[in-house]
Amino acid sequence: MRVMINTIIGLLTLLYPFAVYFGIRYLEPWKIASILVALLSIRLIASCAVKHWSSPLLMVGMVYFGFAIWSNQLLTLRFYPVIANAAMLLLFSWSLFSPPSLIERIARIQHPDLPPEGVIYTRRVTQIWCGFFIVNGSIALATALWSSIEIWSLYNGFIAYLLMGILFVGEYLVRIKTQKHVR
Numbered sequence: 787m788r789v790m791i792n793t794i795i796g797l798l799t800l801l802y803p804f805a806v807y808f809g810i811r812y813l814e815p816w817k818i819a820s821i822l823v824a825l826l827s828i829r830l831i832a833s834c835a836v837k838h839w840s841s842p843l844l845m846v847g848m849v850y851f852g853f854a855i856w857s858n859q860l861l862t863l864r865f866y867p868v869i870a871n872a873a874m875l876l877l878f879s880w881s882l883f884s885p886p887s888l889i890e891r892i893a894r895i896q897h898p899d900l901p902p903e904g905v906i907y908t909r910r911v912t913q914i915w916c917g918f919f920i921v922n923g924s925i926a927l928a929t930a931l932w933s934s935i936e937i938w939s940l941y942n943g944f945i946a947y948l949l950m951g952i953l954f955v956g957e958y959l960v961r962i963k964t965q966k967h968v969r
Contacts, residue, residue, distance in 0.1 A: 791828060791829070791832045795825050795826075795828055795829040795832075796829070798825055799822070799825060799826075799829075800947070801943070802822070802866060802867075802942075802943070803867070803938065803939045803942040803943030804939060804943045805818065805821075805822075806818060806860075806863050806864070806935075806939065807935055807936070807938075807939035807943070810860055810935070814858060815854060815857075815858050815859055815860050815862065815863050816854070816855045816856075816858040818863060819851040819852075819854035819855045819862075819863060820851075820855055822847075822851045822854075823848055823851045823852065823855070826844050826847045826848045826851065827848065829844055830844040830845065830848070843873050843877070846869070846873060847866075847869070847870075847873075850865075850866065850869055851866075854866075860935070861930070864929075864930040864935075864938055865927075865930050867923075867926040867930070867942040867946065868923055868926045868927045868930060871919045871920075871922050871923030871926055872919075872923055874915075874919050875916055875919035875920060875923065878912055878915050878916050878919065879916050881912060882909065882912055882913065882916070885909075886905070886908075887908055887909045887911075887912035888912055888915075889908040889909075889911045889912045889915070890904075890905055890908035890909065890912070892908075893908050907961075907964065911957055914953070914957070915953075918949075918950070918953055922946055922949065922950075925941060925946070926941070926942055926946065929941045929942060
């Protein structure tokens with residue numbers, strides 16, 4: 787049940803830019819932020835039961851949306867993708883300074899005896915994701931500050947996910963190619 791709740795709420799938060807885009811036509815910004823605080827609260831409750839790593843990130847999101855409720859400004863809602871990218875950058879980069887890297891931790895779920903080459907590879911992939919979050923967060927910031935709500939929604943609700951998917955697939959293809967000669 788907890789997995790289903792987290793999956794549903796995770797999918798709903800992915801639709802955030804479109805919720806803002808369509809929501810501002812009918813709701814004040816504080817109402818949209820209130821809905822998101824409720825969703826994040828449910829997800830936090832579900833993740834706290836298992837001491838999930840995302841709990842601090844969810845709390846940061848709740849504090850941010852609390853500020854968005856207080857300010858009741860559309861611009862405040864547009865900064866959420868910037869904060870999400872910054873949080874992911876902190877998480878990934880922190881793991882580079884406090885090994886094992888985040889990608890290595892994920893890799894060790896399937897391959898507990900990861901060879902030294904695998905550790906180097908996962909560290910490099912973690913660095914690439916850090917670079918992605920820097921670039922993506924910068925573009926999210928630029929769209930929040932200087933673009934129309936339509937451009938902001940398109941980039942943060944579609945293009946950013948498309949780029950993320952391309953990075954996932956590209957990394958997977960490189961991993962498949964490099965693992966062939968290791969076996």
